[in-house]
Amino acid sequence: MLQNIREGIQGPWAIGIIALIVVSFVFTGVGSYISSDNTNAVAIVNGEEIPAGALDIAYNNERARLESQFGDAVNSLFASETYVTQFRNDILQQLINDELVTQKAKSLGLRVGDSEIKKAITMLPEFQVAGAFDNTIYLNTLGRAGYTPTQFAEYMRDQMTRQQLVQAINGSNFSLQHQISNLLALQGQTRDAKSLQIDLAKYQESIELTSEEVQVYYDANLSRFDTQEQVKLAYVTLSVADLSPQMEVSQEEIAQYYADNTRLFASQETRSVSHILFEAGDDIELARTRAQAVLEQLRNGEDFATLAQENSDDIISAEEGGDLGQISPSDYEGEFGDAAYALNAVGDISVIVETDFGLHIIKLTQYSPSIVTPLSQASARIEGDLRLTKATDEFFALQQEMARLAFEEPDSLEAVAKAINRPVIETGFFEENQLPQGVDYPQLNDIAFSGELVIDRVNSDLLELSDELVMVARVAEHKSKRTRSLGEVSQQIEGLLKTQKAQQQALVYALDIQTAMLNDEDISPLLAKHALSWSTHVGLARSSNELPVPMVNAIFELGPTQGVNSKVVSVFDNSVGLVVLSLVNIASQTDESMQATIAQRLVSMQGQQTYENFVAALRVGADLTLVTQ
Numbered sequence: 001m002l003q004n005i006r007e008g009i010q011g012p013w014a015i016g017i018i019a020l021i022v023v024s025f026v027f028t029g030v031g032s033y034i035s036s037d038n039t040n041a042v043a044i045v046n047g048e049e050i051p052a053g054a055l056d057i058a059y060n061n062e063r064a065r066l067e068s069q070f071g072d073a074v075n076s077l078f079a080s081e082t083y084v085t086q087f088r089n090d091i092l093q094q095l096i097n098d099e100l101v102t103q104k105a106k107s108l109g110l111r112v113g114d115s116e117i118k119k120a121i122t123m124l125p126e127f128q129v130a131g132a133f134d135n136t137i138y139l140n141t142l143g144r145a146g147y148t149p150t151q152f153a154e155y156m157r158d159q160m161t162r163q164q165l166v167q168a169i170n171g172s173n174f175s176l177q178h179q180i181s182n183l184l185a186l187q188g189q190t191r192d193a194k195s196l197q198i199d200l201a202k203y204q205e206s207i208e209l210t211s212e213e214v215q216v217y218y219d220a221n222l223s224r225f226d227t228q229e230q231v232k233l234a235y236v237t238l239s240v241a242d243l244s245p246q247m248e249v250s251q252e253e254i255a256q257y258y259a260d261n262t263r264l265f266a267s268q269e270t271r272s273v274s275h276i277l278f279e280a281g282d283d284i285e286l287a288r289t290r291a292q293a294v295l296e297q298l299r300n301g302e303d304f305a306t307l308a309q310e311n312s313d314d315i316i317s318a319e320e321g322g323d324l325g326q327i328s329p330s331d332y333e334g335e336f337g338d339a340a341y342a343l344n345a346v347g348d349i350s351v352i353v354e355t356d357f358g359l360h361i362i363k364l365t366q367y368s369p370s371i372v373t374p375l376s377q378a379s380a381r382i383e384g385d386l387r388l389t390k391a392t393d394e395f396f397a398l399q400q401e402m403a404r405l406a407f408e409e410p411d412s413l414e415a416v417a418k419a420i421n422r423p424v425i426e427t428g429f430f431e432e433n434q435l436p437q438g439v440d441y442p443q444l445n446d447i448a449f450s451g452e453l454v455i456d457r458v459n460s461d462l463l464e465l466s467d468e469l470v471m472v473a474r475v476a477e478h479k480s481k482r483t484r485s486l487g488e489v490s491q492q493i494e495g496l497l498k499t500q501k502a503q504q505q506a507l508v509y510a511l512d513i514q515t516a517m518l519n520d521e522d523i524s525p526l527l528a529k530h531a532l533s534w535s536t537h538v539g540l541a542r543s544s545n546e547l548p549v550p551m552v553n554a555i556f557e558l559g560p561t562q563g564v565n566s567k568v569v570s571v572f573d574n575s576v577g578l579v580v581l582s583l584v585n586i587a588s589q590t591d592e593s594m595q596a597t598i599a600q601r602l603v604s605m606q607g608q609q610t611y612e613n614f615v616a617a618l619r620v621g622a623d624l625t626l627v628t629q
Helices: 002-007 012-028 053-079 080-107 114-123 133-146 149-172 177-188 211-221 240-246 251-260 282-297 304-311 335-340 375-408 415-418 488-519 524-529 549-557 592-620
Strands: 041-045 048-051 190-199 230-238 270-278 323-327 359-367 463-466 469-481 536-542 566-571 575-585 624-628
Touching: 041 080, 048 053, 048 080, 053 080, 053 149, 080 149, 080 592, 133 149, 133 323, 149 592, 177 211, 177 240, 190 488, 190 549, 230 240, 230 375, 230 415, 240 375, 251 375, 270 282, 270 304, 270 335, 282 304, 282 359, 335 359, 375 415, 375 469, 488 524, 488 566, 488 575, 536 549, 549 566, 549 575
Parallel strands: none
Antiparallel strands: 041 048, 041 624, 190 536, 190 575, 230 469, 270 323, 270 359, 463 469, 566 575
């Protein structure tokens, strides 16, 4: 979280940070512990408690993020009690830092106005549909989290106040022109060089190995020649998709289905409403008095939108005259929905409606009745639905038969395949956790190498791979783990040994050339030995693919001074290179867009360090208490 804050120093990034911080809390129910009387604190920061619930939610959110990003790879980490303890402590330290920054921001008198809060709320993507703010989603989400609009606005105010301080800290950083110039010079620098590349094949052809050398390597590296256990599976699958095309549907069935389910082919009526909200707080009678007064004004003909702007505690919809847009029955259940759907004519206004949010006055602003699709247009859809329904029924019936036959005739899949008219398919050999396409399912991976299938050689139980796909499998062939014999791997060993010896000889040869050059000796005879000649490279960039990467890297590691301007490098396992640096070329032009990028990068790095120093200073002067749970 802190790194995100540091990076988002201004503009739309600030809103993005607020979205990450706030909405994750909303959806995980932060309101339940913010408003709770249970002050089971895990830390006390200058007298302010950090509740255990805050730590639990922050821990769960960050763990869920890691699992989403890295999958099952992180599960082994969280299996370690030591790791979990450290992970929770890191999260707690982040929460402490956040609280310190928030306290400092408030002490400096930083504030956020109502208009900025409203703007930030409407820009949160979790409250939007098709890029536009949706007040229905906003209110429903707050309701699930236990917030009123006022409470959520105050929570946003705290977060955005802290963000003001973060922006101020980061905004104080700058980069100097000489820093930018130096980095650009290094980045744009090119080099002139010459190189030799010695192909190992020149040596491999003449290398002879003894059987003793091969045997010694084999004996010393037995584990390298171990094969893993492998199986070949046979399996039969059944899916709803296989069965659906086989199902027959008559016109009579289609007509009957339409008659029995006419409501399914009727569009929902649409209606839009506006409301005026009066939050009850601790004084419900005051809220009723306010609501009754506004209702009387409406009955006397005053404008609903104007009164909503002046009186509604829903700060978002109030600016739009109370408009909630189009609603559906699932959007507003309970008293609000009942009252909204009881309005029959555009312009109708409800009585005062009481909900968990407070008291409402509702106005119907738009209404469209339901429209029924005729049978002729719905026929194709009905036929598809009936095929699917029949296929699903058949699917469940056949899978029971599959399970019975797999158990009663465990030594073969033939009876299972015949009963459902599906083929028996075989995979190739594969190792554990490397299931091939077609059988790559966790349920199968769990049993493919089990003793039941490998040793007893019986059919598996019916495997439910999804709601619409099942399988029965068995091991068709099995290969135990073993060490391959010397005869099986001798050619592989010979290739490895020849490569090693060839590389050693090529390195010696390249070093001989380098030594002769350093001693100002004539290297022509050495080059002629393998018919080598220098390749020249002018203006070679760091990202150049003109030479293998190890050789390019070596050129940029060298200095131009005689004696330290050459280097011998191994180039993967196929060659050896010798590079000689001739000249360092300073970048002659400066790219203005690149200057801006470098400057931004420097400021970002400095901002991160400045923020870390700032938080460290706050911690030094703070009264911090960690509460043992």
